Amino acid sequence: MVLSGICLISCGKKSMEGMIIITVADDKISSTDSITGKSWRYVPGSHLYAIDPGKPGNIPESLTENYFSACSPEISFDGKYMLFAAQKNQGDSWQIWEMNLASRKLSPVTSDTENSFDPAYLPGGRLVFSRTIANDSLKSGHTLFTCNTDGTNLQRITFNPHSYSGSSVLKDGRILTIGRQVFPKESSPEMMVLRPDGTKSELFYKSNDEVELLSRSWETSDGKIIFIESDKNNGIRKRLVSISYNRPLHSIVDLSSGIAGDFCSAFPVDPGRLLVTYRTTENENYSLFNFDPVSRELGDQIYKSPDKSILEAVVVREHERQKKLPSEVDAGVKTGLLFCQNIAITGSSSPDNIYSLSAGDKIEIIGVDSSLGVVNVEKDGSFYLKITADMPFKLKIIDAAGKTLFGPGSWIWLRPNERRGCTGCHEDHETVPANRVALAVKNQPVTVPVHRSRIKEKQVELE
């Protein structure tokens, strides 16, 4: 009897397998601002609808009619659940919710006074999302957090003065996210990758300063990453581009070259098919189309709202689960270790960019508010630091007189017990270390901040 009842209740809604879930907004999208959150992901009055691509005439089913706003849908690996960001009532903060797509039952994931948005499923029943932090001492913008899908075991994973948004998860298990420095001054957004425990954060893709990253990125089944970016040198056209996972920094392809108009989002369906939201002119709303990334042609229009824009679309289906990466983070450890093999290796791979190392060269470690110390570099260009964990810092090379020779580089941080290596300083991201014993690792690491006495803590044996 009970089972029958449950069955009747759960069968009251039809399966959503194969349906497309779209975010629909009243506003025309004029600009993007992932730092303040006043547009793009934070579109007041936006809503999620489900459309059946096999029945083009059907009225879309509203999924979030009890919310003031909802956006950023993300489908679970088994195709049975959906995460999204929503405002329950006008003026409320944005929070993450999960929907059982069979029963349409909703469960809150986050509950906070600050805004949470851009959720993405992680393997192992967890998710990553962006959240603002009030009075953040690290001067961050939106920070990345992970938690279980029931909201428990909340973990902050980014610790630098950057704002992160638009996260997705690569097949290799790492989080792909848009990061933009916000302190001491704003910089262009970059595509960053990091492990779900916040370790091994590094640059994945960056164009030039004239380019803005406008959408969440998705990995396709054939090893491409697709997203939307605008190029100020090209009439601020919002173009659909792809990069190769294998070589992201040098593989960009403008899939929409020759197509007038703007793209707002893209979602991979098959190797030969994308869902894109597109408009011909700025005066129009975005509509949903098929797109062939091989022929680079816009296909049929799937759905068009008479008076609203389709901001993004995802397909409800079971899909390959990303790898679940193990974590080296140990909350009982207060520091991380940073090893650099040779500071003389900087910039691109051109031999012209090999910095000539001089005796007496040092590195200065710079914190958010003050210098954290100066450390001698070994004769072979190597250094080895033990740094307070979860603390942002930059590095710059200085000579014996304290004159800056190179840098400072980007903000980085180490998680507790993280061990991280660099081939050089802000080096070409395609170079690997030379196989040699670095002088720096023959000694104990230098503790940073250097004014602190040696940090005594538990030792963790790796292997």
Next chain:
Amino acid sequence: MRKILLITGTVFVLGLIISIPGKKLARDHVNIKTAVTDHPLLCTNCHLHIHKRSPFAGLDKVNYRSPLNLVVSNDGKLIYVAAQDGNALIVANVEEGKVIHEIEVGNKPHTVILDKSGKKAYISNQWSDNVYVIDLREYRITDTLLTGNGPAGMSLSSDEKFLYVVNSYSSDLTIIDLETGIETKRLTMGNNPTGAALSPDGSDLYVTSRRANIAHYGEPLVSELTVVNDKTKRIKAYMGMESAYLMENVAFTPSGDMAVVTLVRPKNMVPSIQVERGFMMTHGIGIVERKENGRIIQLLTDEPNAYYSDPFDIAITPDGKRAFVSNSGVDCITVIDVDSVRSLIAGSTPEMLKLWPDHLGISSSYVIRRIPTGANPKGLALSPDGRTLFVAERLEDRISVISTDKMETIKTIDLGGPRRITVTRHGRRLLNNAGHTFQNQYSCYTCHPDEHEDGLVYNMASKDMGRNITNTQSLRDISDTPPFKWNGKNQTVFKQDGIRFSTVLTRTEPFSYPELDAISSYIMTGIKYPPNLRFNPSGKLTEAQERGKNIFERTKDNLGNIIPENNRCIFCHPAPYYTNLKQVDVKTLSASDDSILFDTPHLNNIYASAPYLHDGRAISLEEIWTLYGKEDKHGLVGDMTKNQLNDLIEYLKSLRSPDYNDKSSEIHEASIYH
């Protein structure tokens, strides 16, 4: 019938025991045996697949073929395949796509080559120390040529009067006069040589080596490419391939202006703190410019976020336009545009050429395709017209046929092995595949080639980054010698390859328990020592070895004083594995080591495991005592004469797997009586 009754009865009885009242006992039993606390309670995991002395051991065994290398007939209609586990030369018809003949050969055949007429084949039997000569018209073995230890790659001299055989275990080259069938010369090669090829003009034989020259940790890593003058049969050059090893094979461009080898560039001296950014292994090719002042250039075939591990063989099309490399760790063939390589080299300054070996992005200028294959692609062979590439898919038991124009597989040829993949076979596939390391950067095979060890010492970055450097240990026949690791902290393979393994080494999703079961099954039951045909072929020791045995087992020193029991060789190293499975302090800790006791290593085939000691500081067995055992804490040796130490070393080199002591054993018969 016996199998069925045994299995059914045991499953029934164990089912009763393990049901409710016995579940806790079973849980405790499994926890103890696996050294982990969450292994599923499934009796067959251990008792059928892992315990080699279980009554059920071997019930799941099937005989696979495991094609390793192959060659194509002159008319392109037939392929001849060396089936490593099938101990056979398999002949297959390409057009029909099926096996037409099979000839039983020696133990672990490695390479097959043909003479120019195509009527005669030579197949090297790596575990039998000989080469079979086969008449292909009658499919008959016509002669057996004796070689050095571990014959692998081969080539005929330009006049076809001599056969060059690379002896992979004794690290030398046998030159056989084919008129008499007798070895006329033995030349020293690099460390663990395998691949051999004669230049197109017939002037030079190139021989690759897999292990780097033995050197102390921290010294530059150099592997040797040896050039032999075909006319004089003398060594013409020793060329060092810097920062590289595992040079499995070599091929020439048709004009002969370049020799190209496959290679791996390990990062054993870089702290193993991450996999990202090529911190563990990179893979590629080495190019030798064959001209005066010619350079040796290395290029990677990896990409910034994708690694193509364990390159094995290389074949270059007759028009010289394309080179194909089998990446046995990622199941694909990398296609290289040779002209693009030439352009890159021509347009690069000497400084740029120094950068390219450590540059992951440069491959996009010459790698034009990755062609997926079946499991563990090894040997390659091109048809005479260059339009078809044949790939020995070793752990798939088949040959894939690839169109070099379309650069895609057009058919496969099944070699007749069992279609069922046993748990052990699955484990072997896992061990040889890089899919369980982050971005496929390396497989178990990379550091354990042929399930042995790679002769390198690694900075495992334990605790601090410069501490506890570690000599790679062999995986051969270790089922009876737990615990594992130098410090003996891992009691089982389940623990060794569990969550910590993935956290600090592979840095990607851990093995699932079915995968761990498979890996354990292969490691615990499937990896044998090669026969010690070099130092102990028959079990009868030489006089020197006998004297060394007496020293090994002695209880009194040269002055007649009783040696304390725990300072006798035999105390810690008793037969048959020559380990008492205990941890001990032999005073070889260095300042950069944590204070640990060392798990007593097993000694069978110890001659093949240089360097020695936990950090590889002893580059020979002698050095263990002459340089690092002066305190007499690693056995009493201070009283020995030089001759006595030499005798002891000779005895140690004679130690071999107990499998070979049983003359009726399958493995013994296969090696000794062929």
